[in-house]
Amino acid sequence: xxxxxxxxxxxxxxxxxxxxRADPKVRDAFYANLNEMRLRxxxxxxxxxxxxxxxxFANFFMNNMPAYCIGMGESYAGPIEDEQWLAIxxxxxxxxxxxxxxxxxxxxxxIDAAYAEEWQFDHxxxxxxxxxxxxxxxxxxxxxINCQGPPLTPLARAYEFGRAxxxxxxxxxxxxxxxxxxxxxxxxxxxxxxxINEAWDRAFLERFLANRRQELIAYTDxxxxxxxxxxxFEIRTFIAVAGATEGATGELLFYAPIPIFAVxxxxxxxxxA
Amino acid sequence: MSLYYVQKLLYQLNRDPAVxxxxxxxxxxxxxxxPLTEEERRAIEDGDIGLLxxxxxxxxxxxxxxxxxxxxxxxxxxxxxxGVRRYGPxxxxxxxxxxxxxx
Numbered sequence: 001x002x003x004x005x006x007x008x009x010x011x012x013x014x015x016x017x018x019x020x021r022a023d024p025k026v027r028d029a030f031y032a033n034l035n036e037m038r039l040r041x042x043x044x045x046x047x048x049x050x051x052x053x054x055x056x057f058a059n060f061f062m063n064n065m066p067a068y069c070i071g072m073g074e075s076y077a078g079p080i081e082d083e084q085w086l087a088i089x090x091x092x093x094x095x096x097x098x099x100x101x102x103x104x105x106x107x108x109x110x111i112d113a114a115y116a117e118e119w120q121f122d123h124x125x126x127x128x129x130x131x132x133x134x135x136x137x138x139x140x141x142x143x144x145i146n147c148q149g150p151p152l153t154p155l156a157r158a159y160e161f162g163r164a165x166x167x168x169x170x171x172x173x174x175x176x177x178x179x180x181x182x183x184x185x186x187x188x189x190x191x192x193x194x195x196i197n198e199a200w201d202r203a204f205l206e207r208f209l210a211n212r213r214q215e216l217i218a219y220t221d222x223x224x225x226x227x228x229x230x231x232x233f234e235i236r237t238f239i240a241v242a243g244a245t246e247g248a249t250g251e252l253l254f255y256a257p258i259p260i261f262a263v264x265x266x267x268x269x270x271x272x273a
Numbered sequence: 274m275s276l277y278y279v280q281k282l283l284y285q286l287n288r289d290p291a292v293x294x295x296x297x298x299x300x301x302x303x304x305x306x307x308p309l310t311e312e313e314r315r316a317i318e319d320g321d322i323g324l325l326x327x328x329x330x331x332x333x334x335x336x337x338x339x340x341x342x343x344x345x346x347x348x349x350x351x352x353x354x355x356g357v358r359r360y361g362p363x364x365x366x367x368x369x370x371x372x373x374x375x376x
Contacts, residue, residue: 056333057333062281081337081340085337149331150367188333189332189333189335190368191350
């Protein structure tokens with residue numbers, strides 16, 4: 001079939017792990033929109049879900065850091081973090097190794113992606129799945145873009161990766177959903193944790209939802225680091241989703257800074273043209 | 274400075290139950306397998322989150338080490354602030370670039 005769904009959402013560990021400390025009104029509105037995203041995803045009857053994440057030293061380290069990596073496992077375990085700390089129970093999530101292999105083969109003509117048959121999910125994937133596939137019954141194809149350990153892939157390449165992934169999806173018989181997950185501006189796990197540049201986030205989201213490629217890839221890492229923190233490097237996951245939905249625009253379901261979650265909490269869907 | 278190996282040890286501690294178990298039972302032997310300076314070794318042994326932050330350990334690695342040694346979130350955040358007050362600005366890694374650019 002092809003790509004049937006695309007969206008983005010936040011994944012910060014505080015979203016589940018520090019849930020009790022957020023303003024309940026804002027938190028519940030955020031959760032309600034994650035639930036709306038789940039309903040929209042389910043309505044497209046996907047056979048598999050690709051999650052483009054920015055993992056945080058759960059599997060990949062500076063001894064051998066791939067710019068792009070696609071999972072090719074039969075199943076995946078997560079979360080790698082302490083269950084109480086993240087407030088998500090450790091579980092096994094199904095994969096689809098055969099679909100993964102076909103997607104990797106479809107991407108490789110354009111992008112030299114690595115692959116991994118072993119992969120432990122961290123909060124970057126488990127928090128989205130907790131809300132979007134709460135029964136952990138939909139086969140997942142995890143994708144990682146290195147957003148943590150510079151040097152990082154250029155933004156134009158992240159867009160190109162999204163394009164390549166889309167071509168690969170459209171060549172498969174399965175109905176495939178795609179979710180990109182990352183923070184926009186944030187300074188997670190540092191003394192500045194809780195700082196959020198809302199104006200920068202909203203300007204980025206406007207470019208993202210209109211899918212204006214040139215404006216999306218115009219940010220330099222120096223600007224992002226200054227205005228959006230090191231967490232802002234995760235815009236690569238959103239930009240890959242924009243690449244996968246090139247020519248289409250999106251709908252913002254929710255955006256609000258929630259400082260105790262250390263991120264501007266975001267839920268959006270992109271039309272799949 | 275061997276920031277790379279400090280982070281590598283903490284990374285392996287975070288993801289590998291066998292390394293975690295050795296950290297409890299044979300900490301000296303485990304740390305001896307990594308080329309650490311005396312200061313780095315002491316920071317890990319003492320659980321000095323502030324010093325590890327100032328050395329440049331990435332928070333995505335450090336926050337799990339803090340949780341492992343039983344520090345609640347607010348204590349972890351405050352330990353990093355205290356580290357900067359006591360030991361000075363972040364010396365290396367991503368956050369030293371952040372400081373330079375925000376200064």
